[in-house]
Amino acid sequence: AQSVTQPDIHITVSEGASLELRCNYSYGATPYLFWYVQSPGQGLQLLLKYFSGDTLVQGIKGFEAEFKRSQSSFNLRKPSVHWSDAAEYFCAVGPNDYKLSFGAGTTVTVRA
Amino acid sequence: GAVVSQHPSRVICKSGTSVKIECRSLDFQATTMFWYRQFPKKSLMLMATSNEGSKATYEQGVEKDKFLINHASLTLSTLTVTSAHPEDSSFYICSARVFWTGVEKLFFGSGTQLSVL
Numbered sequence: 001a002q003s004v005t006q007p008d009i010h011i012t013v014s015e016g017a018s019l020e021l022r023c024n025y026s027y028g029a030t031p032y033l034f035w036y037v038q039s040p041g042q043g044l045q046l047l048l049k050y051f052s053g054d055t056l057v058q059g060i061k062g063f064e065a066e067f068k069r070s071q072s073s074f075n076l077r078k079p080s081v082h083w084s085d086a087a088e089y090f091c092a093v094g095p096n097d098y099k100l101s102f103g104a105g106t107t108v109t110v111r112a
Numbered sequence: 113g114a115v116v117s118q119h120p121s122r123v124i125c126k127s128g129t130s131v132k133i134e135c136r137s138l139d140f141q142a143t144t145m146f147w148y149r150q151f152p153k154k155s156l157m158l159m160a161t162s163n164e165g166s167k168a169t170y171e172q173g174v175e176k177d178k179f180l181i182n183h184a185s186l187t188l189s190t191l192t193v194t195s196a197h198p199e200d201s202s203f204y205i206c207s208a209r210v211f212w213t214g215v216e217k218l219f220f221g222s223g224t225q226l227s228v229l
Contacts, residue, residue: 041121041222041224043116043205043219043221043222044205044220045223066119079156090156097160097209098146098216101155101158101159102148102156102157104155104156105156
């Protein structure tokens with residue numbers, strides 16, 4: 001069975017500060033790993049994904065994530081947060097691009 | 113602009129009534145659409161896979177007679193929550209698998225918040 005845990009329900013960060021969102025997964029084989037972002041009233045938007053190759057993945061909007069097999073983690077990072085990064089972030093795992101299991105999400109609040 | 117349109121965004125209904133949620137792929141054909149459900153502060157759970165022209169495939173534990181899925185065209189899938197009860201109150205999201213600039217991608221709708229009184 002596949003599952004995803006996002007330990008942090010809510011994170012508040014100052015604009016310009018760095019951000020790291022944690023994600024731990026459980027999966028029996030080599031997983032596809034994803035980070036999605038959802039702004040209010042919007043659909044989920046793919047930030048980045050990993051399947052193979054370089055374990056440090058670059059995504060859109062200045063985000064990156066690092067796959068660590070030994071820790072079953074796929075944490076998302078951004079060096080300098082902008083107010084527009086305030087949203088809900090979901091980590092997901094699956095056997096392909098479509099059949100995904102999502103975490104419960106982490107809400108990011110950005111303070112001025 | 114949005115690739116997938118989901119409607120309505122919010123619906124309140126009385127217990128015992130049925131509610132239909134639409135998921136449309138705009139300008140792109142989607143042979144496969146997916147329906148998810150999210151309880152507050154819980155994971156987004158895949159409910160079913162909807163294939164155009166055939167029966168939906170439901171995940172374990174999802175009642176197919178409660179959650180009717182119809183994918184009659186390449187751009188529209190509907191989820192009908194039949195005889196809704198308060199425990200069906202949840203956030204429902206659809207996604208569509210489309211070819212985007214020659215690559216197959218997954219696009220999500222903005223979700224539907226269902227409240228059953």
